[in-house]
Amino acid sequence: MPKHWLRLLLSPLVLALTTQAAAQDTPTRIDAQSSFTRQVPLVSVLEDASGKMSFDEVRASGAFTPAPAIGTNFGFTSSTWWVRFTLLNPGEDDRHIVVREDYPLIDHLDFWAPEHAGNWRHVATGDRTVFSTREFNHRDFLFDLEIPAGEQRTFYLRAASAGPVDLNLEIYGQHALVGTLSMEQLAYGAYYGGFIVLVLYNFFIFLIVRDRAFVFYLLYAASYGLYFAIHNGLAFQFLWPDSPAWGNQALIVMLSLSLVFGMQFTRSFLDAPVFAPRLDVLARITQALALVGLLASFFAPYSLIILPVSILTVVVTSLIIVLGTIGLIKGYRPARFFMIAWGMLLSGVMVYMLKVFGVLPHNALTQNAFQAGSLLEMVLLSLALASRVRELQRQSRTDTLTRIPNRRAFDEVAAIEFDRARRGGVMALLVVDIDHFKRFNDEFGHARGDEVLKQVAEKLVNGVRQGDHVCRFGGEEFALVLPATNGEDAARVAESLRKLVQETSSADAPITISVGVASTEERKFESVDELFRAADSALYRAKHAGRNRVVRYAAEADHT
Structure with a gap:
């Protein structure tokens, strides 16, 4: 048979x-x-x-x-x-x-x-x-x-x-x-490879910019990546196959560190102690609770800690979203990428936690939502850091009172335009000074003086072309770079600005300006500093002649 x-x-x-x-x-x-x-x-x-x-x-x-x-x-x-x-x-x-x-x-x-x-x-x-x-x-x-x-x-x-x-x-x-495991290995290789690339990329950026927000990002990414290696079982398989007790404790340790560094990165990135001091106190409390969970993992059983830490994860993520929303409302540009990044992670966290508590079924989406959201978050946070660097660079070149470019920005743009003019073009430089500004401050107070500075800056910006550059040089002095402008046209621009300031100032506190004008067509200047000294000497003559006037640089006048 x-x-x-x-x-x-x-x-x-x-x-x-x-x-x-x-x-x-x-x-x-x-x-x-x-x-x-x-x-x-x-x-x-x-x-x-x-x-x-x-x-x-x-x-x-x-x-x-x-x-x-x-x-x-x-x-x-x-x-x-x-x-x-x-x-x-x-x-x-x-x-x-x-x-x-x-x-x-x-x-x-x-x-x-x-x-x-x-x-x-x-x-x-x-x-x-x-x-x-x-x-x-x-x-x-x-x-x-x-x-x-x-x-x-x-x-x-x-x-x-x-x-x-x-x-x-x-x-x-x-x-x-065999086919399923091959595809999974490819996916995990891409996931952890992406993590490593992001960490190395931002590490090298940190070496250049030295912004401490990058440090907290690196610590957050490293702890979060290791947490997911534990969560996926890869750490147990490859790092500590003979230490199951540590494998379970490490899950709490890495998750707690992720919460601490993630919140610290948020506080540093958004400058939370300044713009949201009360919420920043709450943020520090959540960090302290995460550290308590980390320390407790060495003494208390896993079953007693995992549920509170899981709930704390949702609380921390939600608080980060609130802080990012406030930063967005206050006009902080990098907060846009920041909010999208944490929105991705929060979506993944919520889906995964609903799966953990048995509300959603276990499937490929719910099991990997947390992880997919985290990788998208890391990529977008890297973009947010790049945006932050650009924003810091912009702020370093912006006058905090008038919100126009400062002396540093002037030095850069003036050097660029001067080099362009030496290669066959022309440029002009205006140096503007508010008349009797010290006396105005003594009579009306510094707060009113600050308002005058902002008003004059606004009028100067509105009175020139799109490609011209208005900068606050220091104190009550402004410098304007006018590309592709000869001396005669620059003088006309300066006169229109003088009239604009005079005619729009208040009757009880009249404001006037004196302007010195110099152009590269006047003579061959060897450097942008020499051109600025020429415009500044013309300003001196304008003030000496009675103020509220425009004076062009004349080479002959320099020798008299």
């Missing part, structure tokens, strides 16, 4: 002896196509609230119920959960498959598979045991199964964890498993 017919005749007897309650389960068919496909088995579940039921008691129990429609993610629970499923091989050949549980942070995971003569193969593993207890050298839990031809077999799995009990069983044929 053929071997497979003998198995077919004996299978009902074996099934009756080894799986008493399995007849209630709908078997999942394993056929010839299963080698190339991924299947989700139909499972029944049993909750063991005491956590003390033995395998024999579970097999004899009639308390198994069909899995909930939302799936077998039970979230944080003190119960032990049992899963039962039946596989049917209707073909004439034995089928070799692999069962996969893709949540690697389950503390204790036991698997029972029936063998010949009524024996059971028991695999006791989990992330609280050394990595070598696994049948496959892989970050997830993989169990090797063989279903004889013409038979059905029932399997049991027991899960208990101080963290979420998130069960997501899948059945893979050998070809399907």
Whole structure:
């Protein structure tokens, strides 16, 4: 008699002896196509609230119920959960498959598979045991199964964890498993490779700009990247396979450090102590709580800490969003990238946390939402840092009172335009001084004097062309660079500015200006400093002649 017919005749007897309650389960068919496909088995579940039921008691129990429609993610629970499923091989050949549980942070995971003569193969593993207890050298839990031809077999799995009990069983044929693992390796390589590139890129930028916000970004990215390596099971597989206790504690440590450095980066990036002092106090409190969680991980059990730290993660992320919103409202330009970045992460955090608490089902989207959001966040935060550098550069070249370019900006633009003029063009320089400004301050006060400075700056900006440059040179003195402008045209511009200031000043406190004009067509100037001295000497003559007037530079006057 053929071997497979003998198995077919004996299978009902074996099934009756080894799986008493399995007849209630709908078997999942394993056929010839299963080698190339991924299947989700139909499972029944049993909750063991005491956590003390033995395998024999579970097999004899009639308390198994069909899995909930939302799936077998039970979230944080003190119960032990049992899963039962039946596989049917209707073909004439034995089928070799692999069962996969893709949540690697389950503390204790036991698997029972029936063998010949009524024996059971028991695999006791989990992330609280050394990595070598696994049948496959892989970050997830993989169990090797063989279903004889013409038979059905029932399997049991027991899960208990101080963290979420998130069960997501899948059945893979050998070809399907190889393809899936190859794609996952590619995805994880791209993910962590992207993290490393971002860290190195921003490290080199830090060496150039020396902005401490980059330091906190680097610390945040490093701790967050390592946290995800733990969360994915890769750190346990490659970094500490013989230290399961540290592997669980490291999850809390790295998550806590991520919260501390992420919040510190936010406070530094947005200058929170200045623009939101009260919220900054709350931010420091959350940092202190994260440090408490980190220290507690060395003394308190994982089950006592993981839930508060998970809740704190949501609180910290929400607070960061609030701080970023305030920065955006106040017109801080880099806050735009910052808000988009943290919005991406917050979306991922919310989806993942809803999965952790059992509200959303376990699938590829909910399991990896946190991680996908974090990579997008890191990329966008890198752009935000670049925007911050540009903003700092702009601020360093902007006068804080009048909001126009300052002396540093003048030096740069004047040098550029002077070099262009020496190559065959022309440029003019105006030096403007507010008449009797010290007396005005003494009579009306410095606050009123500051208003005058802002008003004059505004009139100068509005009175010139789009490509001209108005800068505050210092005190009550302004300097204007007029590209492609000869001396005669520059004098006309200066006169129109003088009239504009005089005619629009208030009657009770009249304001006038004196202007010195110099152009590269007047004579051959050797440097932009020499050109400025020429315009400044013309200003001196204007003030000496009675103020409220425009005087052009004349080479002859310099020698009289």
